[in-house]
Each structure stands twice: as C-alpha cells, then as structure tokens.
Amino acid sequence: MGKPDVDYSIYLVTDSTEAILGKRDLGKVVEQALEGGVTLVQYRDKTSDTGHLIYTARTLHRACKARNIPLIINDRVDVALEIDCEGVHLGQDDMDIASARRLLGPSKIIGATVSTLSQARIAVDRGADYLGIGTLYATSTKKNTKEIIGINGIRKILHFLSVQEDAAAREIKTVCIGGINASNLQLIKHQLYAPDPFSQRGITKTIDGVAIVSAIMGSLTPKASSEHLTHLFHTPPPFSTILSPSPSSSSSSSPYTNKPTPTPTTLLPSILSVPTHNPLSHNMTNLVVQNFAASIALSIGASPIMSTNGLEASDLANLHGGLVINMGTATPEALHNHRLAIRAYNGVGGPIVLDPVGAGATGARREALGFLVASGWFSVVKGNESEILAVAQASGLSFTSSYSSGSRISGGGGGGGGQQRGVDSGSSSLSLLEKAYIVKKIASRERNVVLMTGAVDVLSDGHTTYAVRNGHAYLGMITGSGCTLGTTISAYLAAARMDRKVRRQSDINTVLSTILHYEIAAERAASLSSVHGPGTFVPAFIDALYQLRVEAVRYADAERGAGDDDADGDIETYADEGCKAGVRRYPGTKPSLWLEAMRVEPLNSIPDAGLLHEEVGLTDMDREIAYEVKTDADADADADMEGEDVPEAEKYY
Ligand SMILES: Nc1ncnc2c1ncn2[C@@H]1O[C@H](COP(=O)(O)OP(=O)(O)OP(=O)(O)O)[C@@H](O)[C@H]1O
Ligand SMILES: Cc1ncsc1CCO
Structure with missing residues (x-):
C-alpha cells in the first residue's frame, strides 16, 4: 500500500492532560474535531500505560478511518505497529527516524519535531516525511525553553530547507507548532508565506499546515473551533485584501507588475482622496509630537484623534481610519495598548503605520520593537536609517556593515553611522543602492511597504523601489518631522481604502504621494522670504x-x-x-x-549588497519575538485551553 496523500493544513495534536481536556472524553473531542474538518490527527499521550494507549489509539483510528483522515501516534512506534495506523511522530528524544522507518516500512508517515537547522537537515536525511517546526510561541506547556524559536526561527528553517541542493529537503512538508490559535493563525500564515528575500529564484517555501493543540482540545466546542480554524487557514487575513504584493504577483494578471513610473496624473487621485474622504487619523504617538501631529493631520484634510487607550481602539478601528503606532516615548503600559490597537486594526483590515522611533538607540527600544512586530502586521514601516536597521533585525535578518570590515553590528545601531544616540537620523555611510537593497529585502519579507527617511528617502514594497529627492534640510532640524510624516501616511492609506478609484492602487504609490505632498510643501515653505530657519519654517x-x-x-x-x-x-x-x-x-x-x-x-536594478543575512542561529531579538505575550482578550479567548500566560507577560504590565 502506498503512502496516503496527506493534507497537513489543520493538524490536530491531542492532549489528554486535565488542564486542557478537563473531564471530557478524548474520543468524543476528536470525533467533533474531525466533524469540524481537521485534516490529520496525532494521538499524543506521554503518561498513559501501553494498554490504555493501544485501546485509545484504536478508538481514535476507527473515527479517523471513517473520514479517511490519517492517524499518527506520537513517539510510540510499537503502538502504531500494533494498531496499524498511518504513521508516527518523533521528537528529538524519541526513537531515531531511520530505526522507525525500518520497523514501519516505506508506506507509513514519519514526522519529526525540529527546532534547529541541523535537526531539520538530519530529519530529512533520515527519511522524515514532514517536519513539525517549533516551538513557535511559548505556551503553558512550553515556556522558557531553548526550543521556542518564534516566527523568525521558523523562517530560518524554511529558508534553510529551500536552499538545499536536494529535492528531499526542498520539498519536505512542514507544519509549525506552538501556541497557534484563532487569534494568530492568519498572521502566522501570512508572515510565513512571504517570498524568501534571499532566494534567487523567488521561490517560497512555506508551511503546509499548522499543528493545533489546545485551541481545539481545550475548546468547549471542538467542532466549531475546528471549522473556524479551517476557515481561517484558507482565508486571507482582513488586512491582506487590499494589500501589498503577494509572492504570486509575478503573474501577468497582477496589478503590481509592469507598474508604470508614477506621474503627477497617476498620483493625483490619492492626493485628492484625503480631502475628499476626511479620514480619521488615529495617533498612538509620542508625547513630543502630539500637538504637531494633530495640526499636520488637519492641514492635509484628515480628522485626527490622539488616543493612547487600547480599550477604545476597536471602536476607532471601525471608523475606517488609519492608525499610526509611534514608539517614541512608549512605556510598557503603552506597548500593551499598542498591541490591542494593532489587533483591532488588523482585524478589520485598517491600515497601520509603524514608526519605531529610536529603535536603534537602546535595548529597551529594541525589545519594544520586537514586541510590536510580534503583535501584528503593519502596512507601512517607516523610520530613519538606524531605525530601519533595527527593523531588519526584528524581521530576523542580521546586518553586516561593509564599513566595519565585515563585523556584525548588533541591535540595528548600525548604518555605518554607528550607534544611534537620539531619535534623529544622524549621519549615514550607506550608499543609495545599499539603502534600496535593505528596504527592498525587509519589505519583501514582511509583505508591506518599508520607507527609510533621510535627505533622500527610499521606499519599497519588495517589488518596486523608489528614491525620493524632494524635501528640505529644515525637516531634519525640527522635531517630529518623521513622526508627522507617519501620521500623514496613515491618513493617506485610510483615504485610499475609502476611495474606489484609489483602492486598486498599490500602497507604495499611496505612500509615494504622501511623501511628495509632505516634502514639496517643505520646499515651498522653506523658499518663503519670511522663513529664516527651522523656527519660522514650522508654521x-x-x-x-x-x-x-x-x-x-x-x-x-x-x-x-x-x-x-x-x-x-x-x-x-x-x-x-x-x-x-x-x-x-x-x-x-x-x-x-x-x-x-x-x-x-x-530604482530598477538593485545589486545584492550582501549586507543582510539570514542568521544561522537565533538572535536575542528572535527570541524576544517568540514570546508572544498574551493580552487580556487572548487570555479570555484561550480561557480553558492554555492554562496560564507566559512569564514574559509580566514585563509589560
Ligand atoms: N536633509 C534633508 N533634506 C531633505 N529632506 C529631509 C532632510 N532630512 C530629513 N528630511 C525629510 O524629513 C522627513 C523626516 O525624516 P527624518 O529622517 O529626519 O525623520 P526622523 O529622524 O524619524 O524624524 P523625527 O524623529 O524627528 O520625527 C522626511 O520626509 C525626510 O525626507
Ligand atoms: C525627541 C523625541 N524623543 C522621543 S520621541 C521624540 C520626537 C521625535 O521623534
């Protein structure tokens, strides 16, 4: 008998512990999950004796077979042999894959848990059919362990597999595991579906499915939870419906291919959309620029609200506005509010601009950036050079400065210009094409628009990259010009989504329109005879x-x-x-x-500057992002399934 064709998309891993299953009957929960559409089941029970394991496995196998769903047994090759189910899943401490293969034969499915590149390589070599990559996020059962690798850890393993010589590695099936539930599934899938920024062929190795434990096993309604998770897996997230390019955008039908160089005529509709629609501009910004940002929003025709209260974010998100998250003076409490707002806007597909102010300056700011990046998806990430280098790191990429004889610069305090001190741009030693290379790589990985500001601004959506030479040096001499550009961009994006004519336009052109409005205004203001310096420049x-x-x-x-x-x-x-x-x-x-x-x-041809690397090991930033701190809302949603929150949560309360 040949190996069954396996659909890995919603892979249920059972948990019989009282904390998750409660007093319910395992077989009944699995039956309901099967009714709800799970595509593969793993029976995982680390404590029961062999007789009980065999009895339960048989019961589950009958239920699975009735729906033509494969049953996999965790660890116990003997149990799998005894009930003749479809395969086994082996952890790093279990029987080795080659021995299991000898015992089970070629037609059985063998999966392996991996959390490092070398484990992935060995599992492929020994004949695994699929890899369970994780642990993605900390959960009550897996906390502070070195196996918690976060989204960047998964990206690194997928990248590693995709660049291997052998087809076995490139084609092996993958699922990710650890803390996946309805609140994060679409984001995870979106993040892992990004084109590999280092792939010459533009190929994408992504996950074939997600392994779910407590979101089904701990649910009071396993059928409904399974249906919901299945729906989420097969549906793009709300924020991606009007979004930046997807990996398949090289097809000729894509609106992103053969984009004409923008002209005043093509950009005019997005310039007009702000005064036409008067969008809400929701600012969660720093203490320094509150007033300035509100005035700027009004002047361009948007309607500002400065609200740092995460509890009102979902009401505001329903008003079709744009959100700017600016971490200039963010405190731990503010970050918690930011996370609530990010989730609210992601949930309705509203645009969010992230301005990681000063992210290259201190460890706390780098941590805060990691926290925000783990919270959701941003339509645009904008910052000056040091800040964008910190963003590259939060995206799992490490930066090698060609100006420091190949040494690694940690924490985004790079940019040839060295450690960021204040929040201002500072000097740059990167060439225009190096900047272009960096923003393009990050944008392609994050599937959004990345803007690096400075005397020349460079922006990219991973496909199209522009340098903008407008603006005036006075902008660099006043506080908050970068922050208020973020406010302006978020209003423009919101208006574009409200405007039927502009809606089909890619975000990068909307961002370009914003920059031009902003910077040509600066040129005009600076040229006035009444303007003598930065002070008279502002009004x-x-x-x-x-x-x-x-x-x-x-x-x-x-x-x-x-x-x-x-x-x-x-x-x-x-x-x-x-x-x-x-x-x-x-x-x-x-x-x-x-x-x-x-x-x-x-910028049509951007050479590979070799400045960014997919690090082989996990960085501190990757680990930071791996601890997906739960909000109260998550805690409610997870209620009876996760038990307790991850300890890192305390850091932000
Ligand atoms: N020398 C310059 N010439 C032209 N435009 C400039 C110059 N310096 C900055 N700008 C413009 O100023 C705006 C803000 O960019 P900048 O890199 O100074 O932001 P920032 O450092 O994040 O600012 P802040 O933290 O004060 O808000 C951008 O539109 C940028 O193009
Ligand atoms: C000066 C300053 N410090 C924190 S935020 C901010 C405003 C400009 O970004």
Whole structure:
C-alpha cells in the first residue's frame, strides 16, 4: 500500500492532560474535531500505560478511518505497529527516524519535531516525511525553553530547507507548532508565506499546515473551533485584501507588475482622496509630537484623534481610519495598548503605520520593537536609517556593515553611522543602492511597504523601489518631522481604502504621494522670504501642506471642467474651510499641478549588497519575538485551553 496523500493544513495534536481536556472524553473531542474538518490527527499521550494507549489509539483510528483522515501516534512506534495506523511522530528524544522507518516500512508517515537547522537537515536525511517546526510561541506547556524559536526561527528553517541542493529537503512538508490559535493563525500564515528575500529564484517555501493543540482540545466546542480554524487557514487575513504584493504577483494578471513610473496624473487621485474622504487619523504617538501631529493631520484634510487607550481602539478601528503606532516615548503600559490597537486594526483590515522611533538607540527600544512586530502586521514601516536597521533585525535578518570590515553590528545601531544616540537620523555611510537593497529585502519579507527617511528617502514594497529627492534640510532640524510624516501616511492609506478609484492602487504609490505632498510643501515653505530657519519654517510648513491640498483640489476641478465650454479659465478657491475646497472659474490660465516638482527615481536594478543575512542561529531579538505575550482578550479567548500566560507577560504590565 502506498503512502496516503496527506493534507497537513489543520493538524490536530491531542492532549489528554486535565488542564486542557478537563473531564471530557478524548474520543468524543476528536470525533467533533474531525466533524469540524481537521485534516490529520496525532494521538499524543506521554503518561498513559501501553494498554490504555493501544485501546485509545484504536478508538481514535476507527473515527479517523471513517473520514479517511490519517492517524499518527506520537513517539510510540510499537503502538502504531500494533494498531496499524498511518504513521508516527518523533521528537528529538524519541526513537531515531531511520530505526522507525525500518520497523514501519516505506508506506507509513514519519514526522519529526525540529527546532534547529541541523535537526531539520538530519530529519530529512533520515527519511522524515514532514517536519513539525517549533516551538513557535511559548505556551503553558512550553515556556522558557531553548526550543521556542518564534516566527523568525521558523523562517530560518524554511529558508534553510529551500536552499538545499536536494529535492528531499526542498520539498519536505512542514507544519509549525506552538501556541497557534484563532487569534494568530492568519498572521502566522501570512508572515510565513512571504517570498524568501534571499532566494534567487523567488521561490517560497512555506508551511503546509499548522499543528493545533489546545485551541481545539481545550475548546468547549471542538467542532466549531475546528471549522473556524479551517476557515481561517484558507482565508486571507482582513488586512491582506487590499494589500501589498503577494509572492504570486509575478503573474501577468497582477496589478503590481509592469507598474508604470508614477506621474503627477497617476498620483493625483490619492492626493485628492484625503480631502475628499476626511479620514480619521488615529495617533498612538509620542508625547513630543502630539500637538504637531494633530495640526499636520488637519492641514492635509484628515480628522485626527490622539488616543493612547487600547480599550477604545476597536471602536476607532471601525471608523475606517488609519492608525499610526509611534514608539517614541512608549512605556510598557503603552506597548500593551499598542498591541490591542494593532489587533483591532488588523482585524478589520485598517491600515497601520509603524514608526519605531529610536529603535536603534537602546535595548529597551529594541525589545519594544520586537514586541510590536510580534503583535501584528503593519502596512507601512517607516523610520530613519538606524531605525530601519533595527527593523531588519526584528524581521530576523542580521546586518553586516561593509564599513566595519565585515563585523556584525548588533541591535540595528548600525548604518555605518554607528550607534544611534537620539531619535534623529544622524549621519549615514550607506550608499543609495545599499539603502534600496535593505528596504527592498525587509519589505519583501514582511509583505508591506518599508520607507527609510533621510535627505533622500527610499521606499519599497519588495517589488518596486523608489528614491525620493524632494524635501528640505529644515525637516531634519525640527522635531517630529518623521513622526508627522507617519501620521500623514496613515491618513493617506485610510483615504485610499475609502476611495474606489484609489483602492486598486498599490500602497507604495499611496505612500509615494504622501511623501511628495509632505516634502514639496517643505520646499515651498522653506523658499518663503519670511522663513529664516527651522523656527519660522514650522508654521509655514503647516500652511504649505494646507495650500498644496487646496491647490490639488482646485487643479482637479479645473481639469474636470476643461471639457466644458466655459471652463478653461483661471480659478480660485472660494470655500477652503473644512475638507472640501471648491473653485470659481475666471477666464485666463489654468493652474499647474505642484506634483510636477517631484523628484522620484525608480530604482530598477538593485545589486545584492550582501549586507543582510539570514542568521544561522537565533538572535536575542528572535527570541524576544517568540514570546508572544498574551493580552487580556487572548487570555479570555484561550480561557480553558492554555492554562496560564507566559512569564514574559509580566514585563509589560
Ligand atoms: N536633509 C534633508 N533634506 C531633505 N529632506 C529631509 C532632510 N532630512 C530629513 N528630511 C525629510 O524629513 C522627513 C523626516 O525624516 P527624518 O529622517 O529626519 O525623520 P526622523 O529622524 O524619524 O524624524 P523625527 O524623529 O524627528 O520625527 C522626511 O520626509 C525626510 O525626507
Ligand atoms: C525627541 C523625541 N524623543 C522621543 S520621541 C521624540 C520626537 C521625535 O521623534
């Protein structure tokens, strides 16, 4: 008999312990899970005696066979042989795979738990059919152990397998395990489905399924929980419905291929969408820029709210606005609120901009970044050079400075410019193409837009990369210009999602429009004779942001009217208060569009600068991210299944 074709997608691993199963009957719970659609079952019982194991395994096998679902036995090859089920799963301390294969024969499924690259390599060599990679997140049963490898640990093993010479390694099936439940399944799948940023062939090795323990075994309604998890596995997360490119976007039908170089005409709709839709701009930002950010939001035509209370985030997320998470002055309590907000916006697909202010400066900030990155998905991550290097590290990539004779720089305090001190950009020793290479790699891994600001801004969505040379040095001399750019981007993204015309546009073009509005306004303000330095620049800059928005509306109206007999005239705004500016037409010249001042360079060929590496071992940052700290909401959701929270949670309360 040949090996069965296995669907690994929702792989139930049983748990008979009282803390998870309670007083319920294991067989009945598994029956319900099978009804709910689990695709593979592993009977795992570390304590019962052999007679009980065989009896229970037979019962489970009957239920599985009735639905044509394979049954795998954990550890006990003898039990699998006795009941003649479909296979075994072996941990690192169990019988070795080659011996099990000799006993079971070629037609049985053998799976192996791996948490390191070498374990993965050995398991493939010894003939495993699938790898259970983990532990992904700490749970009550697996806490502070070295096997907890987080999302970056899983990424490293998938990458390692995908670059092996042998097809056996490249093609082996994989599931991840550890702390997976309904609240994180879609995010995990999304994160692991990213194209490998180091793959020459653009191939993606991703997980074939998720192993679920307590989210089903501890559920009071195992059938409904299994149905829900199955649905989640096969459905893109809400935030990905209007999103940055997916690995399959090389197909010719993709809206992201052959993207034309943006022109003023192509960018105008997103510039107009903010004053048209007056989106909510939800700021969870630092103490320094609260007032400035609110004024900037108003000046571009958005409606700001400065709210740091995570408990109102889900109400706000339902108002179709954009969220900016700025960790400039974040405290442990603030991070907890940020996490609530990130989950609320991810849950409804609302855009989030992450601004990891000062992330390269201190260990606490790097930890905070790890915490935020583990909390959800961000549409855009923006920061100056040091901050983006810290983001690379949080994404599981290590940075080698070509300016420090190949030495590894830890903690993102790099950028050739060395350790970040304050939150400002500091000097850079990276070339434009090196910056482009870094932002492109991170964006491709995270499947979002990454923006590195500075005198020249570099942004990428992993496919398209631009350098923007607009702006003015005064922006670098005032506090909060980066932070308020983040506010502006989040409002633009929200408006784009509310606008039917702009909705199909990729996020990178919306971000580009935002930068141009912001930086051309800075140029205009700085050129005024009344502006003598950064102090007089700030109010002039707010004015200019407002004027450009009004002029864009005016221009668009004039364009629309151009076809009318009486419309080819000079125009003037008549009602520019509120969000909509109107026009009055006069005979004469048509206004020109300030977007003509854009200085954008598409970076089509970015050489491999060799600065980022997929580290072989886990870094401290990877481990930090592995501890998915649970919120109260998670604790409720997990209620009877996880027992207690991970100890790291205490750090943030
Ligand atoms: N020398 C410069 N010339 C032109 N534009 C600049 C210059 N320096 C900064 N900018 C612009 O200022 C904005 C903020 O970038 P910057 O890198 O200074 O952010 P930041 O360090 O995060 O700021 P902050 O922490 O004060 O909010 C961007 O739009 C960037 O293009
Ligand atoms: C100066 C400063 N310190 C923390 S946040 C902030 C504002 C600019 O990012």
